[in-house]
Amino acid sequence: MNLFGVQLDLFGAQPQPENPKEEVKETHLDSTGVVRFKYNPLLKKSIRCKAGFLFGHPEVQLPAYMKGPEFAEARELAAEWAEHAIRRKTAKNKAVIKDLVSRFWTLVDQILVDNGESPISSKGRVPPICPQGKYHNLDKVLEAINETYFENKLTCRITWSNRVGGLSFHSIRKDPITGEDFHLISISKGYDAANCPLYAIAGVVYHECLHIVIPPVESNGRRIVHGCNFRKQEKLYIYFEEWTKWHKEVLPRNIRCLRKHKPI
């Protein structure tokens, strides 16, 4: 007995074909030439695969907007994902699949944002890296700080923060393409303002860079983030006094405006 089928009949719903063939426009192959990509305009937030296209290698269906050359690296991740997804679901394989899926969507969001489009927002996913703000470009500030204070030795990346709280912080992220960890500095949006001088942004960027160079230490069960050495190094910044004054006096006002969705 097929209860589900009866229910569908009751509501007059017709079962939809899973991969409507007429919607599939073009096909591509991955760099190894064994995984085939098809593009489906009906897909937006999902990808699909099936086994057995060529010598057991899969065919992957991608949303049509992933056709362009800028998505080449994302397609390679999708191909890798499909090669695992068609295999037996061992615990190890499941973990690899989960990792590849999350790297794939992180990269897709990053590509969309780099192209000036909105990311496919989804809960729990890391926000894309956006160094270009409304008023200030953080890449330029980081470049100057790295050259002036760190002999260009820092390999971190930088973004405007997505948090509303207004704090700047530093975290470890995984590169979706290589799977390797990197340091990411996130700067409070309270600094992306017309009333924010460059010396203030450079100050907070220098402070966050120092956290990478001087990691927190444990002492008698306490975690010391801004130790003596940190505070000493921090003062080497040429506009240290000016920055801390701006940080204490103007930043809280800017953050209050942001919370009330007022322009700053």
Ligand SMILES: [Zn+2]
């Ligand atoms: Zn700090």
